[in-house]
Amino acid sequence: MSSSTSTALLSLLPFYPLLSFLVLISVGKRLTWRFAASISIAAMALSALSSFLLVTQLSDEVLVITAQLWTWFTLSGNEHIHIRFYLDGLSGVMICVVSGVGLLIHIFAAAYMKSDQHFARFMAYMNLFIVAMLILVLADNLVLLYLGWEGVGLCSFLLIGFWHHEPNNVLAARKAFIVTRVGDTAMAIALFMIFKEIGQLTISDVNQSAKILWIAGDSQPYWIALLLLGGAVGKSAQLPLQTWLPDAMAGPTPVSALIHAATMVTAGVYLIARMHGIFLLAPEVMTYVAWIGALTLLLAGIAALAQSDIKRVLAYSTMSQIGYMMLALGAGAFSAGVFHLMTHAFFKALLFLTAGAIISALHHQQNLFNMGGLAKRLPLETSLFGIGLVCLMALPGSSGFFSKEAIIAQLWSSTTAGPLLWYCAILGALLTSIYSCRLFFLAFLGKQRFDTQLQPSSSKLLTLPLLFLAMLSAFGGMFAGVLESSLANVFILIPEISLLNQPSWLHSVAISAPFIGIVFSWFYFSNYRVSSTGISSKVVEQVTPLVQFCQQGLGFDTLYRTLLVKPYLALSALNRKDVFDQLLMLNAWYIAMCYEILSISQNGKLRWYAAAIGLGVAVLLVYLTVSPSMITASAMNSTMTLAIMNPTIITLNMRAS
Amino acid sequence: MSAIPLNHVLILACILFAIGFTGVIVRKNTLFILMSLEVMLNAVGIAFIGAGSVWQQADGQVMFILILTLAAAEVAVGLALLIQMQKRFKSLDIDLLSKLKG
Numbered sequence: 001m002s003s004s005t006s007t008a009l010l011s012l013l014p015f016y017p018l019l020s021f022l023v024l025i026s027v028g029k030r031l032t033w034r035f036a037a038s039i040s041i042a043a044m045a046l047s048a049l050s051s052f053l054l055v056t057q058l059s060d061e062v063l064v065i066t067a068q069l070w071t072w073f074t075l076s077g078n079e080h081i082h083i084r085f086y087l088d089g090l091s092g093v094m095i096c097v098v099s100g101v102g103l104l105i106h107i108f109a110a111a112y113m114k115s116d117q118h119f120a121r122f123m124a125y126m127n128l129f130i131v132a133m134l135i136l137v138l139a140d141n142l143v144l145l146y147l148g149w150e151g152v153g154l155c156s157f158l159l160i161g162f163w164h165h166e167p168n169n170v171l172a173a174r175k176a177f178i179v180t181r182v183g184d185t186a187m188a189i190a191l192f193m194i195f196k197e198i199g200q201l202t203i204s205d206v207n208q209s210a211k212i213l214w215i216a217g218d219s220q221p222y223w224i225a226l227l228l229l230g231g232a233v234g235k236s237a238q239l240p241l242q243t244w245l246p247d248a249m250a251g252p253t254p255v256s257a258l259i260h261a262a263t264m265v266t267a268g269v270y271l272i273a274r275m276h277g278i279f280l281l282a283p284e285v286m287t288y289v290a291w292i293g294a295l296t297l298l299l300a301g302i303a304a305l306a307q308s309d310i311k312r313v314l315a316y317s318t319m320s321q322i323g324y325m326m327l328a329l330g331a332g333a334f335s336a337g338v339f340h341l342m343t344h345a346f347f348k349a350l351l352f353l354t355a356g357a358i359i360s361a362l363h364h365q366q367n368l369f370n371m372g373g374l375a376k377r378l379p380l381e382t383s384l385f386g387i388g389l390v391c392l393m394a395l396p397g398s399s400g401f402f403s404k405e406a407i408i409a410q411l412w413s414s415t416t417a418g419p420l421l422w423y424c425a426i427l428g429a430l431l432t433s434i435y436s437c438r439l440f441f442l443a444f445l446g447k448q449r450f451d452t453q454l455q456p457s458s459s460k461l462l463t464l465p466l467l468f469l470a471m472l473s474a475f476g477g478m479f480a481g482v483l484e485s486s487l488a489n490v491f492i493l494i495p496e497i498s499l500l501n502q503p504s505w506l507h508s509v510a511i512s513a514p515f516i517g518i519v520f521s522w523f524y525f526s527n528y529r530v531s532s533t534g535i536s537s538k539v540v541e542q543v544t545p546l547v548q549f550c551q552q553g554l555g556f557d558t559l560y561r562t563l564l565v566k567p568y569l570a571l572s573a574l575n576r577k578d579v580f581d582q583l584l585m586l587n588a589w590y591i592a593m594c595y596e597i598l599s600i601s602q603n604g605k606l607r608w609y610a611a612a613i614g615l616g617v618a619v620l621l622v623y624l625t626v627s628p629s630m631i632t633a634s635a636m637n638s639t640m641t642l643a644i645m646n647p648t649i650i651t652l653n654m655r656a657s
Numbered sequence: 658m659s660a661i662p663l664n665h666v667l668i669l670a671c672i673l674f675a676i677g678f679t680g681v682i683v684r685k686n687t688l689f690i691l692m693s694l695e696v697m698l699n700a701v702g703i704a705f706i707g708a709g710s711v712w713q714q715a716d717g718q719v720m721f722i723l724i725l726t727l728a729a730a731e732v733a734v735g736l737a738l739l740i741q742m743q744k745r746f747k748s749l750d751i752d753l754l755s756k757l758k759g
Binding site: 602603604605606607610611614 | 678681682683685690751752754755756757758
């Protein structure tokens with residue numbers, strides 16, 4: 001394939017879903033399900049196919065493929081902002097994940113949402129999301145990246161609130177939008193700072209110029225990196241902006257799989273990996289990144305232990321897995337972080353979609369405590385979910401194992417991380433396996449705790465994507481070598497982390513941590529898995545204050561409500577009559593006053609008007625007699641004398657009025 | 658018979674005019690207002706006649722005839738309005754007609 005073909009292919013990549021979006025949003029209501037589904041899936045298939053083709057074109061000779069479409073606008077200082085796509089190893093991985101996993105989720109969604117009356121709108125939003133996500137990862141400059149960044153935020157908002165007749169869904173959508181907006185503001189400021197300090201916005205130029213302009217530890221890269229981290233934290237649902245993600249599960253399950261597990265929430269990881277040139281110059285911020293990741297993964301792991309909603313368990317698990325990615329980035333293990341991003345996209349999409357299939361088979365039952373014993377009833381779904389959980393727990397051989405072990409291995413001797421963070425990661429792995437086991441036992445083992453008739457879906461469209469994802473999850477570890485070589489060209493500036501002087505027991509502990517978790521939960525959650533019919537083994541959710549505290553995400557929502565939301569609401573209630581409004585209302589008040597005064601004179605009484613006319617004439621007469629000097633022309637003088645001498649004119653005037 | 662000075666005629670006209678005007682303002686009864694208007698018109702007429710005789714011009718008397726015709730027409734319309742008013746309001750109080758209040 002020639003280079004011009006690949007350029008053309010690259011420049012067209014986001015336009016297939018865009019076209020599909022435009023068709024579906026304009027005439028979607030009149031299309032049949034078959035037609036709408038085929039359009040959106042075909043667009044995704046085209047994108048996925050071209051993504052794979054493009055990635056195979058990248059080699060050691062062709063490190064980067066760019067495609068310039070047009071110039072968007074020009075900033076002062078002759079900095080042109082182009083619509084230009086930039087494909088290297090990193091964005092190659094991302095477009096494959098976005099369009100590949102996106103394609104599978106689109107197929108699943110087409111079947112899952114078939115009976116929804118706004119099906120076309122749903123698929124249109126999903127396509128728009130893919131457009132924005134592709135723009136985000138392919139962007140050549142930060143402004144275009146920001147466009148995609150906001151685009152995915154918008155689609156996330158639209159899709160969380162897709163079933164907008166439920167007030168809770170709308171509230172969740174609003175919360176997600178506002179909380180991520182906090183991060184986006186930080187990111188916008190970072191862009192301004194980059195433009196002010198460097199004068200360029202093209203990503204590769206920024207990374208290179210930063211290296212020339214500054215040395216590690218300067219204050220400019222520190223602040224820029226910190227602000228960029230703010231953006232990443234908001235988008236990727238990390239501490240302290242993580243509260244929106246569990247609520248975002250209000251959206252349809254394919255949305256949770258696509259946006260809130262596989263792609264959008266990893267945009268923050270992508271951003272940091274993309275801007276590694278700046279982050280490497282700010283080692284303190286790298287340490288912050290690592291700590292944020294570590295704290296989030298522990299916090300989310302603890303919260304996941306107490307959830308009763310299957311989707312919320314997965315949401316917290318997503319948060320904690322992104323915590324791992326952040327940890328990797330903070331430690332300087334960029335390739336490992338991106339690798340985990342990819343494998344996580346596979347197995348978390350699988351978990352979410354399987355959960356969706358289970359939920360719909362159970363008539364929209366999401367509570368784990370109302371499931372149980374599904375292993376016998378839904379064997380296919382059970383085994384698929386099991387594969388996903390094995391990857392999540394990172395048991396040896398699964399894709400999650402390769403990526404997570406790669407992260408953990410580099411933590412100990414990293415200059416920006418260290419042994420303490422290594423312990424956090426191990427603890428996180430332990431927690432992961434415990435909540436995974438709890439989830440599996442509650443849902444699939446034990447006694448059946450529902451009495452509705454199961455409604456398993458036999459549609460090929462539902463099961464095929466699941467099987468594909470399961471294969472990817474199981475064998476995704478094979479991509480490690482390919483990924484390593486292609487990412488090595490991207491992260492060329494990053495010093496290798498030496499793994500030589502580590503204690504020898506690290507590796508065995510890391511591998512055994514999930515097993516310890518499994519053994520622990522095997523005994524600790526034994527009543528969840530045993531299917532004996534005795535009353536003693538009855539499974540009910542015990543809501544102790546501690547459980548409740550964990551269930552609500554360790555009180556962050558309450559904290560933010562008391563610290564931010566309530567004072568803000570109180571302030572706005574105080575200022576209900578806006579001060580600035582009142583200044584403007586002064587105008588209106590003045591006009592109203594003039595109206596009042598003038599309307600007094602218009603009292604409708606004829607005699608009053610006659611008297612007013614008389615008074616007016618008298619005043620005029622007095623004025624004209626007393627000050628004749630005011631009248632300049634002599635002609636006016638003669639008129640005046642005539643007026644005095646001849647009252648008829650006055651009378652006639654009066655009658656006329 | 659010596660000629661009456663113009664000043665006297667004008668003073669008489671002014672007094673009559675003032676009386677008529679006062680009547681228009683003070684009286685509430687529409688009939689009396691119309692009558693006061695007639696007084697005012699005649700005051701003007703006197704002034705015209707006086708001026709005409711001083712300058713020996715017929716214009717003054719022509720003007721007076723004009724005023725008379727005008728007064729007759731005005732009274733015709735005015736009285737018709739009065740009848741309507743009596744029918745609608747059972748009263749001739751001019752202050753009742755204040756619908757155009759601002």
